[in-house]
Amino acid sequence: MQFQMEMVSRDTVVVRLYGELDHHAVEQIRSKISAAIFQGAVSTVIWNLGGLSFMDSSGVGLVLGRMRELEAVAGRTILLNPSPTMRKVFQFSGLGPWMLDATEEEAIERVRGIVNG
Amino acid sequence: MDNEMTLTFLAISENEGLARIAVTGFIAQLDPTIDELSEFKTVVSEAVSNAIIHGYEEDGRGVITVRAQRVDDVVTVSVMDKGVGIEDVSQAMEPLFTTKSEMERSGMGFTIMDSFSDQLTVMSKWREGTTVTFSKKFYSVRTAVM
Numbered sequence: 001m002q003f004q005m006e007m008v009s010r011d012t013v014v015v016r017l018y019g020e021l022d023h024h025a026v027e028q029i030r031s032k033i034s035a036a037i038f039q040g041a042v043s044t045v046i047w048n049l050g051g052l053s054f055m056d057s058s059g060v061g062l063v064l065g066r067m068r069e070l071e072a073v074a075g076r077t078i079l080l081n082p083s084p085t086m087r088k089v090f091q092f093s094g095l096g097p098w099m100l101d102a103t104e105e106e107a108i109e110r111v112r113g114i115v116n117g
Numbered sequence: 118m119d120n121e122m123t124l125t126f127l128a129i130s131e132n133e134g135l136a137r138i139a140v141t142g143f144i145a146q147l148d149p150t151i152d153e154l155s156e157f158k159t160v161v162s163e164a165v166s167n168a169i170i171h172g173y174e175e176d177g178r179g180v181i182t183v184r185a186q187r188v189d190d191v192v193t194v195s196v197m198d199k200g201v202g203i204e205d206v207s208q209a210m211e212p213l214f215t216t217k218s219e220m221e222r223s224g225m226g227f228t229i230m231d232s233f234s235d236q237l238t239v240m241s242k243w244r245e246g247t248t249v250t251f252s253k254k255f256y257s258v259r260t261a262v263m
Contacts, residue, residue, distance in 0.1 A: 020134060020137075022130075022133045022134065022137075022162055022166065023130050023133055023162075023166040023169070023170065024130035024131055024133050024134065026221075027130060030221070054137070054155065054158060054159075054162075055159075056159050056162040056163055056166065056229070057163060057166075057222075057223045057225040057226050057229055058166065058222075058223075060223040060225055061220075061221035061222055061223040062221065064221065064223060065221040083155065084152055084155075085152060085155040085156050085159060085233075088156075088232070088233075089159065089225070089229060092212070092225055092228050092229060092232060093213075093223055093225045
């Protein structure tokens with residue numbers, strides 16, 4: 001399990017996940033992602049799932065957990081590039097509205113637009 | 118042609134991937150579509166993760182047996198543990214119900230298993246273990262082309 005985090009602005013982080021996101025993988029990466037969110041002034045997390053070959057409900061738990069951490073700052077979550085199966089898993093779990101059919105750049109632009117507009 | 122496979126492994130999270138790979142290999146001969154394959158892998162992953170996290174509470178000592186059977190184009194998989202069991206199966210199967218919210222379990226495992234398989238049965242006895250059995254008919258790529 002590999003992941004990358006990039007601060008694309010003062011309050012927005014892009015998390016790119018690679019490989020298979022299951023319970024085992026989530027246990028390896030959760031605290032690192034969580035720490036990064038708490039360290040900065042992050043209020044928006046953009047999850048790019050395009051590099052994932054597999055995800056089960058552990059991925060839902062990972063996203064929901066970070067959403068809870070962002071609640072205090074009225075944070076925002078965006079899910080990019082889920083596979084058709086992941087799309088269904090997010091829909092079952094009530095996370096459908098957070099999926100965005102856009103590229104990373106478009107998602108970042110959209111977040112900026114909301115902040116400025 | 119029918120087929121059968123039994124895989125027994127230690128209930129540690131490293132083996133969640135092993136179980137998925139084994140079942141993926143087992144159903145490869147049916148030429149499943151990419152979506153059929155990824156949905157079935159998800160079901161396997163949910164069942165095995167449940168056995169590790171809930172059945173054995175990650176004690177690192179329990180053993181899980183995955184048994185797969187194929188009759189024509191229907192695959193049936195059982196995931197068996199001899200762990201703690203489920204006190205109330207129907208409650209456990211409710212969407213979003215989880216006993217491990219502090220571990221960020223979403224409570225969606227059984228909903229996903231149910232949605233991504235044709236048939237799902239859960240047999241459990243308190244302090245004796247749980248067997249989750251699911252089956253799915255595969256509409257192979259080959260058949261679709263013909």
